[in-house]
Amino acid sequence: MTNRTGYVDPAYLDAAARLAEDGKRLSYERMRLSPGERALDVGCGPGTDTLHLAQVVGRAGRVVGVDRDPDMIAEANRRAQAAGLDDVLEHRVADATSLPFADGSFDGVRSERLFLHVDEPERVLAEMVRVTRVGGSVVVMDTDWGTRSVDSPEVDLERRFARVLAEECLANGYSGRRLFGMARRAGLVDVRVDPVPLVVTDYDFFSLLSRMEVAVDAALRTGALTAAELARLDEGWRAMDAAGAFFALTTMVMVTGRKPPPSHPASAPDASPVRHRDLHADAGDETAVEAAEPEGIRLPMRDR
Secondary structure, eight states: OOOTTOOOOHHHHHHHHHHTHHHHHHHHHHHTOOTTOEEEEETOTTTHHHHHHHHHHOTTSEEEEEESOHHHHHHHHHHHHHTTOTTTEEEEEOOTTSOSSOTTOEEEEEEESOGGGOSOHHHHHHHHHHTEEEEEEEEEEEEEEEEEEEOOSOHHHHHHHHHHHHHHSSTTTTHHHHHHHHHHHTTOEEEEEEEEEEEEOOHHHHHHHTTHHHHHHHHHHHTSSOHHHHHHHHHHHHHHHHTTOOOEEEEEEEEEEEOOOTTOOOOOOOEEEEEEEOTTSOTTOEEEEEEEEETTOOOOOOOO
């Protein structure tokens, strides 16, 4: 696996988790877990999500988190013990492209912001599907760094810098937009899509989340921007931040699908109602729209 931005510590992941909190809650709902069931989090980091999933499945259930980083696993186990959930939670070092579990071991499997960093995302998804039971849910959420947009008077420079972040600093910077097609090719059914907007209005926080020092180095190395152009961007953003006007928007994409039985025919998509899930609505509050879209696609309603 590849992580072009280098090591990310638990503090960074905790900060990112706070920003993606609404999306995380929705991902737990999309797993459709019940008490007593088994869940897997692939790329679990320091256990941010496994702790929440343990509360969903309860003492009769089981939650497993895997990560390639031994330090992350050690931190996840420490947090599980501190929360008194180490009898429900298990964290282990594992390769996402070769998960150490039997077929159909879990009722629900998720990953978040993992496919951005791996060389073989389709292989990882195939493994996630393999270890999910028939009828179980697979949830993948990833950032599409191509949607990153930052208010700036230097529009051309901002667009060029955005491409550096997406194309030079990550293995799969456009991962979010590719998840739907990957899910369909992996054979999942009832595939739905939930966009998760991430808004940042603090420049220092944005710089942390964007790994700004790595992006600047990449921009200079590739010749995408000069040092003078990067300085202009930075000065403009700092001025906007000082005036309380800094604004950045990036969209995460969440794709959920269900594992069909082996005999499920490969057929063309059917028409089905569009469903919209407002991240800020009460759980289960969905509105059906009469318009039809291909089976599995769940798009937001257009403003009326």
